[in-house]
Amino acid sequence: MKLPGPDHPIAIAPYPGRVVVRFQGRVVADTADALALTEAAYPAVLYIPRSAARLAHFKPSAHRTHCPYKGDASHFDLEADGARAPNAVWSYEHPFPAMAAIENRLAFYPDTVEIETVELDPR
Numbered sequence: 001m002k003l004p005g006p007d008h009p010i011a012i013a014p015y016p017g018r019v020v021v022r023f024q025g026r027v028v029a030d031t032a033d034a035l036a037l038t039e040a041a042y043p044a045v046l047y048i049p050r051s052a053a054r055l056a057h058f059k060p061s062a063h064r065t066h067c068p069y070k071g072d073a074s075h076f077d078l079e080a081d082g083a084r085a086p087n088a089v090w091s092y093e094h095p096f097p098a099m100a101a102i103e104n105r106l107a108f109y110p111d112t113v114e115i116e117t118v119e120l121d122p123r
Contacts, residue, residue, distance in 0.1 A: 001068065001069075001071075001096050002068040002069050003069070003098055004039075004069055004098060008039070008040050008069065009038075009039070009040060010037065010038070010039045010040070010069060010070075010098075010099070011037070011038050012035050012036070012037050012047075012099070012101045012102065013035065013036055013038075014033075014034075014035060014036075015034040015035060015036045015046055015117070016119065016120060017032070017034075017117050017118050017119040017120045018030070018031065018032045018117070018118040018120060019031055019032075019034040019046050019048060019115065019116070019117055019118075020115075020116040020117075020118070021048065021108055021113050021114070021115050021116075022113060022114040022116070023057060023078045023080050023083075023085060023088070023112070023113050023114075024080040024081050024083045025080075025081075026054075026057065026080040026081065027054065028053060028054050028057045028058075028078060028080070028113070029048045029052050029053040029054065029106065029108075030052055031048050031049060031052030032120065033048075033049050033052065034046045034047060034048050034049075035047045035101060035102060035105065037102060037107075039069070045107050046107065046108075046115065046117075047102045047105035047106065047107050048105055048106045048107070048108075049104075049105055049106075050091075050104055050105065050106060053106055057078050057079055057080050058076040058077075058078065058079075058089060058106075059076060059077045059078075059079055060074070060075075060076055060077075061074075061075040061076055061077050061086065061087050063075040063086075063087045065090065069096070069098075069099070070092050070095050070096060070099045070102070071092050071094060071095040071096045071099065072092070072094070073090040073091060073092050074090065074091050074092075074093055075087040075088075075089065075090050075091075076088065076089040076090075076091070076106075077089075078112065078113070085112040085113070087109075088108060088109050088112035088113060089106050089107065089108050089109075090106075090107050090109075091104060091105065091106050091107070092104075092105075
């Protein structure tokens with residue numbers, strides 16, 4: 001386990017808007033409660049609460065990955081209208097303590113889904 005620091009910063013903050021995720025034109029997640037994780041020089045990743053996902057489209061995968069900063073990730077395939085995207089979604093079900101905020105949230109590979117973000121009106 002590695003801790004984020006100046007050589008590899010990681011920040012997690014509420015995303016200030018609504019996030020809609022579509023696969024094959026179908027909404028598979030919709031929330032105004034996403035978290036944005038920024039890690040080093042990588043693009044930000046949005047983590048969605050499972051309660052905001054339409055889990056009928058998610059099928060557990062045997063694929064696992066490991067991040068020395070976040071822990072072990074489980075993956076899911078997405079299915080809709082006869083199409084399947086293997087390992088399109090990942091989740092840290094038991095992340096390292098420094099990343100507890102993303103526990104059981106879902107993140108999507110942007111090349112397999114359409115992620116629409118809408119800024120909320122601050123008024």
